[in-house]
Amino acid sequence: MLVPSTPTLALIALGLVAFAVIAIRVIRSLRRLARARTLVGDRVGNGVGLLKARSAALKVAIADRRSTEQARTRANPAYDRRGGGDRRITNG
Template structure:
């Protein structure tokens, strides 16, 4: 039968395709788990940097002269309206 070699080649091709697909899927799973781990660690590092930066801004604002305290580094400064939100007795 002349179609037997063709069917054998098709079956062999399908087996090879399934084997390659299984390896690719495994590699993608490992890559996804590594990507998640890296993203979490980088996110934690970025969060820590933001917190440290905010703490430094507060510390610098506390050390400034009251006339210089009306800057964007002062958390009491209203950035939207440009006014100071601190409550004064005057």
């Protein structure tokens, strides 16, 4: 009576070993994927940070350029269009 159950137990043991091997490989692959995802996320985050910094620098440069150009235009309320002079009060 032990003979018919021996092949069944052997197949069960073989199935468990195969399952363990496959599970270990899948877990290793998932760990590698998680590491790669973290690296990509960090690099994208760094790139986004640099892009934001460049954008802010451009905004500052444009604002500086506009402020010097607008000093002699109608956009500046201190500029007198009729007389062509500057109506700002200076202490100099």
